Amino acid sequence: MNIAIPFFIAFVSITFASICGLRVFAFADLGSRILAILMILTAVVEAFAYFIALKYHNNMVLYQIFNPIQLLLLMAYFGAAIDHLNVTLMTWSFGFAGLILAFFNATLFQPIHTHNSNFLLIESVLVIGCCLYAFYRQFMDYEKLDLKQYHHFWFTSLIFLFWSVTFIHWGLYGLMKEHMKENIFVVHIIIFLVNFLFYSLVGYVFLVKVKRVQQ
Amino acid sequence: MNTSLILLFVAGTFVIVLMAVSLLAFLVVHKQKQNKFHHEQQQREFEHRNHLLKTRIEVQEQSLKLISQEIHDDINQTLGLARIRVFIAKKEAVSVRQTDLLDTAKDLIEQTINDLRNISHSLHSDMVKRHGLKHAIQKQLEYLEEHENLKTKIILEGNPEGLDETTELVIFRIVQEAIKNTRLHAAAENLRITLTYTNKDFVLSCEDDGNGFTANGEDRDGGIGLVNMHERAKMLGGTLRITASPGNGTKIRLHLNKTYHATEDKVGAC
Numbered sequence: 100m101n102i103a104i105p106f107f108i109a110f111v112s113i114t115f116a117s118i119c120g121l122r123v124f125a126f127a128d129l130g131s132r133i134l135a136i137l138m139i140l141t142a143v144v145e146a147f148a149y150f151i152a153l154k155y156h157n158n159m160v161l162y163q164i165f166n167p168i169q170l171l172l173l174m175a176y177f178g179a180a181i182d183h184l185n186v187t188l189m190t191w192s193f194g195f196a197g198l199i200l201a202f203f204n205a206t207l208f209q210p211i212h213t214h215n216s217n218f219l220l221i222e223s224v225l226v227i228g229c230c231l232y233a234f235y236r237q238f239m240d241y242e243k244l245d246l247k248q249y250h251h252f253w254f255t256s257l258i259f260l261f262w263s264v265t266f267i268h269w270g271l272y273g274l275m276k277e278h279m280k281e282n283i284f285v286v287h288i289i290i291f292l293v294n295f296l297f298y299s300l301v302g303y304v305f306l307v308k309v310k311r312v313q314q
Numbered sequence: 315m316n317t318s319l320i321l322l323f324v325a326g327t328f329v330i331v332l333m334a335v336s337l338l339a340f341l342v343v344h345k346q347k348q349n350k351f352h353h354e355q356q357q358r359e360f361e362h363r364n365h366l367l368k369t370r371i372e373v374q375e376q377s378l379k380l381i382s383q384e385i386h387d388d389i390n391q392t393l394g395l396a397r398i399r400v401f402i403a404k405k406e407a408v409s410v411r412q413t414d415l416l417d418t419a420k421d422l423i424e425q426t427i428n429d430l431r432n433i434s435h436s437l438h439s440d441m442v443k444r445h446g447l448k449h450a451i452q453k454q455l456e457y458l459e460e461h462e463n464l465k466t467k468i469i470l471e472g473n474p475e476g477l478d479e480t481t482e483l484v485i486f487r488i489v490q491e492a493i494k495n496t497r498l499h500a501a502a503e504n505l506r507i508t509l510t511y512t513n514k515d516f517v518l519s520c521e522d523d524g525n526g527f528t529a530n531g532e533d534r535d536g537g538i539g540l541v542n543m544h545e546r547a548k549m550l551g552g553t554l555r556i557t558a559s560p561g562n563g564t565k566i567r568l569h570l571n572k573t574y575h576a577t578e579d580k581v582g583a584c
Contacts, residue, residue, distance in 0.1 A: 234337070245345075246342050252341075260335070263330045263334045264331065267323070271326065275323060278319055282320055
């Protein structure tokens with residue numbers, strides 16, 4: 100299976116999300132800005148990863164570095180988007196705990212040139228936990244909040260869906276890689292579809308749901 | 315093993331996505347129910363508050379009606395008798411001084427009877443019900459011009475229809491409160507009242523060129539008059555805006571939506 104086409108399609112959706120994030124960056128709230136930064140960073144990393152894979156046939160180093168930063172930004176996002184949470188505290192506690200965890204995983208269990216599925220699994224659990232807490236707060240705190248019009252509800256929902264699939268993917272990845280090498284493309288197609296949908300919809304939410312912050 | 319793993323992965327992904335989507339759907343539906351419940355609760359609270367307010371105004375109107383009847387039937391009758399007695403006494407007066415004193419007493423009694431009649435009319439809701447809002451305000455302004463150093467003007471814009479008797483009565487009480495504020499506190503020279511009727515709205519505007527008052531909006535009776543005006547406006551489902559600053563006069567603007575108002579439950583007995 101030629102990986103260039105699905106990569107290109109997925110990359111277009113990430114770029115779309117990044118451009119949409121940039122478009123609302125000037126007037127959006129802090130949470131949306133952090134998410135926009137994450138989208139831009141993801142687009143840059145994916146582009147680099149593609150060319151590194153072509154040249155060196157292994158781009159795992161890039162993901163070993165990017166994933167902890169991704170967790171840091173996601174924690175900052177939840178800190179900014181959820182009331183009762185503090186952006187600084189979330190970033191420093193979970194984000195930097197993730198950095199330390201990633202370091203130990205890379206040095207002790209999964210070396211820097213290998214796939215860091217352990218870290219991704221833990222990252223998934225943390226992100227899903229934050230999403231569930233965000234839902235709880237959105238449900239309990241805001242009177243008369245119309246969830247369908249609230250951009251953070253949609254961002255959280257998309258992150259929740261994306262990371263739920265990511266969780267099962269990285270949970271079974273070792274087993275699948277070992278036993279279904281020739282059919283691994285099924286996994287890649289599902290991941291590609293989830294990626295494509297996630298980034299396209301994030302872009303759509305940026306465009307349609309993110310409103311100007313009240314001064 | 316290979317096929318089983320693929321199936322496991324696909325089914326697992328499907329189940330996870332299904333669970334996530336179900337959770338989101340559950341959240342959205344329940345939030346909508348929660349919002350609906352809050353809305354209904356607020357609506358009930360609003361109706362309850364409105365009902366209390368209406369009852370209070372109703373009781374107030376009944377009391378005013380009683381006082382008005384008491385003035386008309388009892389005090390005025392007694393004063394009428396007193397006037398006749400003074401008239402008889404004047405006939406039997408033996409000196410010019412006595413005649414002068416009795417004339418003065420008769421004039422004072424007549425003036426008091428007139429004043430009380432006027433007060434009785436302004437307290438009684440029948441004047442508004444029988445003659446309409448504009449006429450009732452006109453009468454108030456005429457009385458004001460007679461007794462105070464104040465020039466008044468009433469302007470009617472549009473076709474005066476679309477408001478029922480009860481609404482007109484509540485508006486009249488707001489006007490009375492505004493007039494009272496101007497008379498007692500404003501030291502104004504001019505008072506202008508405008509009634510504007512459009513197809514959808516009614517706007518009452520009371521403007522004077524007096525002292526105005528400070529930004530905290532309190533008049534000299536501790537703001538009770540203003541609170542009353544606001545409560546009455548709220549009961550009508552309208553908005554009352556008071557614009558005033560020291561030296562620039564006071565403007566009171568009541569806005570009612572006639573369409574909304576036509577469906578509202580009215581104060582029954584007043």
